Amino acid sequence: MGQRIAVLGAGPMGLAVAYQLVLDGHQPVVYEADDRVGGMTATFDFNGLNIERYYHFHCISDHDYLQMLDELGIADKMRWVETRMGYWYQGRLQSWGNPLALLKFRGLGLVAKFRYGLHAFLSTKRNDWKTLDHVEATGWIKRWVGNEAYEVLSDKARRDAYDITLAGQEASAAAS
Numbered sequence: 001m002g003q004r005i006a007v008l009g010a011g012p013m014g015l016a017v018a019y020q021l022v023l024d025g026h027q028p029v030v031y032e033a034d035d036r037v038g039g040m041t042a043t044f045d046f047n048g049l050n051i052e053r054y055y056h057f058h059c060i061s062d063h064d065y066l067q068m069l070d071e072l073g074i075a076d077k078m079r080w081v082e083t084r085m086g087y088w089y090q091g092r093l094q095s096w097g098n099p100l101a102l103l104k105f106r107g108l109g110l111v112a113k114f115r116y117g118l119h120a121f122l123s124t125k126r127n128d129w130k131t132l133d134h135v136e137a138t139g140w141i142k143r144w145v146g147n148e149a150y151e152v153l154s155d156k157a158r159r160d161a162y163d164i165t166l167a168g169q170e171a172s173a174a175a176s
């Protein structure tokens with residue numbers, strides 16, 4: 001017989017856990033400390049427009065997520081928009097997000113580009129991530145792509161994402 005089970009947090013993980021518990025015949029009770037569900041993916045009202053607190057995108061290769069939308073009967077509510085990516089580096093906006101963009105990228109040596117591309121390609125082919133659960137991420141990325149590509153493409157991207165997040169938070173504060 002199903003049990004009442006407490007789930008702490010109504011972010012994507014908590015909601016997915018609660019959903020799985022329902023599928024398994026239990027009664028989840030979700031506790032959320034915030035005033036809304038969604039966790040980091042929750043939205044806020046930006047002058048009539050609902051935007052997420054931190055910038056987010058979904059990949060069409062995220063089959064589990066798409067399957068869940070189908071199961072919940074809300075797949076048709078998703079409005080897919082094709083996005084383009086750019087990367088601001090050395091004072092210019094460079095195209096980003098595909099192998100050609102990596103090859104053309106200005107400010108990175110050929111070996112670094114090759115190592116970065118190889119790592120990205122092999123990562124997309126990896127099905128078993130369990131062996132990486134206890135591996136420290138920064139060291140792992142650096143071993144694959146090398147210091148140069150790490151500094152330019154991983155560390156800077158992470159810092160830029162942080163800046164964008166701060167900008168989003170400021171926009172959120174300004175809107176509320």
Ligand SMILES: Cc1cc2nc3c(=O)[nH]c(=O)nc-3n(C[C@H](O)[C@H](O)[C@H](O)COP(=O)(O)OP(=O)(O)OC[C@H]3O[C@@H](n4cnc5c(N)ncnc54)[C@H](O)[C@@H]3O)c2cc1C
Pocket residue numbers: 008009010011012013014031032033034037038039040041054055056057058161165
């Ligand atoms: C800048 C940024 C960009 C990102 N971009 C993407 C992207 O493009 N695509 C993507 O797939 N992912 C992206 N992510 C990752 C994604 O946001 C997280 O993987 C996801 O939100 C994690 O979900 P979670 O439920 O584990 O945690 P969270 O989203 O953090 O949710 C945790 C929830 O638990 C609540 N909580 C915490 N403690 C308690 C408590 N004691 N009691 C009750 N409630 C509690 C919190 O209030 C929160 O609502 C991004 C993350 C960041 C920061």
